[in-house]
Amino acid sequence: MIDPWSSALINYEKLIEQFGIKPFGDLITDIENPPMLMRRGIIFGHRDYGKIVKAMREEKEFTVVSGMMPSGKMHIGHKMIVDQLIWYQKKSADIYIPIADMESYSARGVDFETSRKFAISEYITNYIALGLDFRRKNVKIYLQSENKTVSDLAYLLSRKVNLSEMKAIYGFSGNTNLAHFFVPMIQVADILHPQLEEFGGPKPSIVPVGPDQDPHIRLTRDIAERFKTSFKFITPSSTYHRFITGLTGGKMSSSKPKTAIFLSDSPEEAQKKVMSAKTGGRESLDVQSRLGGVPDDCIVYELLLYHLVESDDELAKIYHDCKSGTLMCGECKNKASRMMKKFLDHISDKREDAKEMAEEVLSGDLKC
């Protein structure tokens, strides 16, 4: 069982074997101008992505649904989702962004008002700063607690889900509080509601997630099938991305500041974090010259791979130079930390402008 609320590292290959997630590499050649997360295998798996490839190729309508959990500061690992949304926005997808205030309440007891404020000041502000364009009509963002269409649909769909299933999927037990039972159904409705008549009817949809969210995806796909007669849902597609490793070697987590570079870190602070990150370097410069470094086990390299180096050629050169022993960790970290500083300088500037707009995004005052 995959527990979507734990933060364990995942053996990605097992997922592909055991749970029927398909390797993303098999269809990447069908995608026009794939983004670097796809090209580099960070998006490693999918369910039914063929439907999305087809929709993009034929310029048909499709939907992306990607929620934000308004708790914990946004770190560089979270940027992956925004990168994908920006790419899909350019592909003319309709983008739905539920803000998971109901989940934040059930899991952590955070009240809706606190979630709302945090979503604006931290998440929406950063989404704008990173380049998602909320002025375009194809982005719809909402608080789960305020979306009656979604909660109504969640209730309607819940009639064909039973307790045993919920226990099997989520490991719920006797002392699980009832709010926990409602939230997965809200998420199912988050994903399926863009296919309701009032939003243009059935269409392909894609949910880009980490593999820990696959239980939600499977439940949603099952429920979509069960209501095929009444709602004509097209079973949603999904993609799965690897998680960037934290600076100390485990998972990058907002609740462990030492593991993460936050988007709100000062550029200097972030530089220091990069300089002290675990690398794939050898015990001495001498040994490294001879044997080469280990980029596949290097957090600095991951930062370059996931975020900092846009050019595949440039990245390949760094990889090769490291492996061949000509690029040493000191130089590489210097370079990475400069790039990180530049990126955070940029985001920090953008964020200043984004703050006001972020308020308007949720109040509906933003002009499209």
Add this chain to the structure above:
Amino acid sequence: MIDPWSSALINYEKLIEQFGIKPFGDLITDIENPPMLMRRGIIFGHRDYGKIVKAMREEKEFTVVSGMMPSGKMHIGHKMIVDQLIWYQKKSADIYIPIADMESYSARGVDFETSRKFAISEYITNYIALGLDFRRKNVKIYLQSENKTVSDLAYLLSRKVNLSEMKAIYGFSGNTNLAHFFVPMIQVADILHPQLEEFGGPKPSIVPVGPDQDPHIRLTRDIAERFKTSFKFITPSSTYHRFITGLTGGKMSSSKPKTAIFLSDSPEEAQKKVMSAKTGGRESLDVQSRLGGVPDDCIVYELLLYHLVESDDELAKIYHDCKSGTLMCGECKNKASRMMKKFLDHISDKREDAKEMAEEVLSGDLKC
């Protein structure tokens, strides 16, 4: 365990002993002008009704919450609830009437639109015809599916209820669908939401129910206690009424037309039903003259007791004449059936006028 969704007859005394329901008779002398349902022991039990007695005596604000289930035609047994609401309306209570369309969906798969139409044409129309005055500002009626305040509160409260409790109270099992888990929380919120700040804050409230609904009451009272710090809820009070016996001896049920006199029955049809109802008569007139009849085991007498005879003296005389063998079943049934015809004639007239108003009651077009 009392199952609120079954229709079994209940041993009322056991309820008082086992579940801590208090005998209503103990406080009836404290009530000014009690209605006949109270005087005659049809309302036989209560929890915490002292709070309501006090509120009425001191002319303080209090609330009555009484839902309607929009499925099945309304029969004479349902009239009891309306009689109580009318009495409380005269006592200046604020009356809240949730229409249980969410429950009707979870239990029977009835969609919200069907429930809405049926609530108007059958229930609200009859409530008006029976005399509940929806023009007064102290009556608030709503569809559960349309009341976001209620569903939000249901969700907030659900964080302090766990799966084991729901199983223990309602006997839910693995194949219970999830909608069934949400509905009791909606009912809890139906009862507690009039105590929210926006409705004037904490105040005594009374829920008049049949004993089969006591599990809901106990759950609601427990939850009110759990949220005392945050919401300052005053634990709701409840009263319990006996169910009128069906015409064939079992429970009176909308789904078994032969057991029930419907408010929409033609007066002639209803007369026939009264004439053929099971009585407490003896095997022959001769034996009955000698031993007397058995009004305590007579459905015709129940009709008189619950609904048709307003005067206690007149009822006592009938009871006495029956027991003493001077009043025979033929005469008594004739009298009862004439009273029933008169009542249904009256309701039928009133219902004609009520139809238009019933539409407006839910649309909010009704002028107060």
